[in-house]
Amino acid sequence: MKINKKKVVATGLAVALTAAMVLGGGTYAYLQGTTKDVVNNFNTNKxxxxxxxxxxxxxxxxxxxxxxxxxxxxxxxxxxxxxxxxxxxxxxxxxxxxxxxxxxxxxxxxxxxxxxxxxxxxxxxxxxxxxxxxxxxxxxxxxxxxxxxxxxxxxxxxxxxxxxxSKPFENAVSAYLYIDADYIASTSSELETALKDAKDGDTIVLNNDMVLDKPMTIAKNITIAGDKNPVISNQPISVASNANVTFQNITFTSPTNQSNNASSVYATDLASKIVFDGCTFINPQWDSIQITPKAGAEIVINNCTFSLENPVPAGNKSRFIHIEAALNSNSDVKVTITNNHFGANTNMKDDMIGIYYVNINGIDFGGNNTFENTADEMDGSTGGIYICGNSVGRTITGKEAYYRFTGTSENH
Missing domain, CATH: 2.60.40 (Immunoglobulin-like)
Incomplete structure (x- = not known):
């Protein structure tokens, strides 16, 4: 029988290749070990x-x-x-x-x-x-x-x-804010998005300090509540004419603009209701709160603290609350200013130019507010309360403040 040399060679190569795979890189046997499963069970709660x-x-x-x-x-x-x-x-x-x-x-x-x-x-x-x-x-x-x-x-x-x-909240007050929260904002960009997306009746909770890089406007009927009094600084906030807005437990400080006369919160031609409850205002360039109300407006400022720790810019007249209404709107605008504290740093009074704690034109207001650190010798413009219109039913403690009235005043 004649042997086919080609087949013999092919068979030999196949055997050799198989041996090479067995003895070489075809089979892997690394050093290794395997544990049993460790199961982590997470309990749900309610x-x-x-x-x-x-x-x-x-x-x-x-x-x-x-x-x-x-x-x-x-x-x-x-x-x-x-x-x-x-x-x-x-x-x-x-x-x-x-x-x-x-x-x-x-x-x-x-x-x-x-x-x-x-x-x-x-x-x-x-x-x-x-x-x-x-x-x-x-x-x-x-x-x-x-x-x-x-x-x-x-x-x-x-x-x-x-x-x-109850966890992770600091206390019962902090926890309660989140029951009603529709949006939670930790940055100025998140606040901007929340203001854009919010619907009337919504609540936005702020849980971090915010340095605004541009002014913001609120044009909806909403509540903005602070968790542990977060600070809003650098740029002002404006409330649209027909927006009902409540600010609760927020600190406003150091607003700025190119004219060097910024206020923390503006409400121009206000025809709705604005509420400040438990807020703190520090170092305004011009006013802490500046409102020009129209007939039908309501303004509530309750349990707030106002202070001025830095000199105001040269030539400015700084006011904590500035409400300017036409005199014929007096009977149609409701203002409630109660249980607030107004203070200024007396060490800086030489640098203060025209500091009015409260400047109100054309509106009645009263309430158990306290005023301190007013100048010892009042000159009619520093550390005073200026009311143009009627002023009824206020209680003052601390140094006696200077008052200037151009209307009827009682019990002041």
């Missing part, structure tokens, strides 16, 4: 809240009697939580009640109470009213119950319960 009453929703006011009323809050929480109850009282003093033990009034709110509920708390249901009842004063008469010839309508007491985990 915070649920309910508000129930067994005594119904309709009650008769009978003077000199007590009536059962038992709103109760129940929380189902697997983590430590804050629980809140909001009470809206539209009873016009016809219904008397006390808050049950264990509830604490929330700082900065007149009608909200809270309590802490641990995840492992034995009790998870809490009465809102002491004694689960309301009372009606025996002194109430027909005149209290009627408007003209008709019985009063709309007399109501409304309750709402809310709950939120």
């Amino acid at each position: 915070v649920l809240v309910e508000l129930n009453e067994t005594t119904g929703n309709d009650y008769n006011i009978i003077p000199g009697t007590t009536q059962e009323k038992d709103p109760k809050v129940t929380v189902d929480n697997t983590v430590d939580s804050y629980v809140y109850v909001e009470i809206t009282d539209a009873t016009e003093g016809l219904v008397s009640y006390a808050i049950a033990d264990g509830w604490t009034k929330l700082d900065g709110y007149d009608n909200i109470y809270y309590r802490e509920v641990a995840a492992n708390a034995e009790t998870k249901t809490f009465s809102v009213l002491a004694g689960d009842s309301v009372t009606y004063d025996a002194a109430l008469g027909n005149s209290d119950m009627m408007e003209g010839d008709a019985l009063k309508d709309g007399v109501a007491l409304t309750f709402k319960a809310r709950a939120i985990q």
Whole structure:
């Protein structure tokens, strides 16, 4: 038999290649080891809240009697939580009640109470009213119950319960802000986006200081609330004429512009409502708050602090509050300025040119405000209160301030 040399050569090459693969790089056996799976289980949690009453929703006011009323809050929480109850009282003093033990009034709110509920708390249901009842004063008469010839309508007491985990929040006040927050802004760009996207009725929570690189305008009916009093600086904020805006617990400082006369907050031709609650204003170039209201406007400045620690620019007249309305608008503009503190650094009074704490033209205002560090010898322009119009019902403590009135003044 004749042997095919080509086949022999091919077969030999195949065997050699196979051997090379077995003995060489075709099989891998690195040093190695493998552990068993380590499983990390994450437990889900919940915070649920309910508000129930067994005594119904309709009650008769009978003077000199007590009536059962038992709103109760129940929380189902697997983590430590804050629980809140909001009470809206539209009873016009016809219904008397006390808050049950264990509830604490929330700082900065007149009608909200809270309590802490641990995840492992034995009790998870809490009465809102002491004694689960309301009372009606025996002194109430027909005149209290009627408007003209008709019985009063709309007399109501409304309750709402809310709950939120207690961590990572610093306290109950901080946590409550985030219950209603529609947007949370930590930077000026996030604030700008929130102002653009927000809808009427929304709340924006600021949780960080912001150095604005350009002025911002608020043109919607919103609340801007600060978590731990964040600072807004460098550029002013304007409120549009028809926007209802509330600023809560925010610090405004050191606004600037090319003319060297910037104010922290402007509201030009205001025809709506603007509220400053618990805010701080430091070192304005011109005014802290500058508002020119129109008929129908409402201005509320409550529990705020104003201070001037640096000299104002040469030639400027710096004012903490400057409200300039036409005199014929006086009866159509409502201004409430209460429980504020106004102070200036007396060491710098030689550098202050024309410092008015409050400059109001054409509007009544009053309230328990305090003024300090006014100049010992007032010259009519430094450290004073200038009101053009009526001034009624204010209480002053500290050094006596200088007043200049061009209208009627009482009790100042």
